[in-house]
Amino acid sequence: MRVEFPEFRLxxxxxTSFTGTxxxxxxxxxxxxxxxxxxxxxxxxxxxxxxxxxTAQLDLARELRESIHAAATAAAVQDALPASAVRVINDxxxxxxxAAVLTPEGxxxxxxxxxxxxxxxxxxxxxxxxxVIAGExxxxxxxxxxxxxxxxxxxxxxxxxxxxxxxxTCGNRQKxxxxxxxxxxxPGSGE
Numbered sequence: 001m002r003v004e005f006p007e008f009r010l011x012x013x014x015x016t017s018f019t020g021t022x023x024x025x026x027x028x029x030x031x032x033x034x035x036x037x038x039x040x041x042x043x044x045x046x047x048x049x050x051x052x053x054x055t056a057q058l059d060l061a062r063e064l065r066e067s068i069h070a071a072a073t074a075a076a077v078q079d080a081l082p083a084s085a086v087r088v089i090n091d092x093x094x095x096x097x098x099a100a101v102l103t104p105e106g107x108x109x110x111x112x113x114x115x116x117x118x119x120x121x122x123x124x125x126x127x128x129x130x131x132v133i134a135g136e137x138x139x140x141x142x143x144x145x146x147x148x149x150x151x152x153x154x155x156x157x158x159x160x161x162x163x164x165x166x167x168x169t170c171g172n173r174q175k176x177x178x179x180x181x182x183x184x185x186x187p188g189s190g191e
Contacts, residue, residue, distance in 0.1 A: 008032055008042055009166055013154040015129035016141075017046065019069040020151060020165065022062075027148030033061065039118070048112060048121035057118035064092045064122050068129040072152035075133050076141040089126045089133075096123010146170040 009032070011017040021032040021042060033039045036053035039061055043050055053061075067088035071081045097120045101111045110124045131137060132154055139156035144165035151165040164170040 008045060009169065010045065011153065011166070012156070013128070013132060014046060014125055015068050015132050016072065016151075016153050016165075018042075018125050018129075019065055019072065021065060022069075023151060023169075024148050025069075026150050033058070043118070043121050047109065048124055050112070050116050050118050050121055053118050060092070061118065061122055063088055064126060068125070068133075069152055071129070071133050072141050073143060073150075076143050076152055081133070089129055092119075092122045093126035093130060094123070096120045096126065098124045098127075144170050146173065 009017070009020045009023060011020065023030045023032065033042055036055055036058045039058050040050060040053045067082075067085035070085040071089060074081050074085075098110045098112050098116070100108050103109055112120050112124075132139075132141065137154070137156075139154050140160050141152055142155045142160075142162060144151045144153060145163040146165075149165060149170045151170075153162070153165040155162040
């Protein structure tokens, strides 16, 4: 029997997509990388394919994920970055071995060497987090307006006023809740 896992919530920014592997942090948390194999799956769809993953490597990945989330959340609300989170992000970045390569389309991609390990992929994710948190990209860190989610995301909208980490999940859920609340207040308006 095949075990079904929650779908990945992939965004355009590697570091914040990685933090999205744990969603609904302030509600009923949804762990999207509960097993080493599932982390390998996420890395593959994120362009960082590795051959295998151990439980210890999964623990390193989760520690990095939570450190990125803590630092990105602090940056989004303009608080001091937690020293322990900065240390983990820097350690993972320094321990990874990957090369930036230019694609024929003129885009930068990360290339792991053959036989790359999870640590190499985590190094790429950490480096991406550093560039986002340090403000090296055009956009801004924000927190999802959903009270149960509050995920950090990178807003690249023109106005920089995006409210939801993902319109298809958190935004849609909030719109439905508002619609249902309005219907309960004025039952005749839905006809």
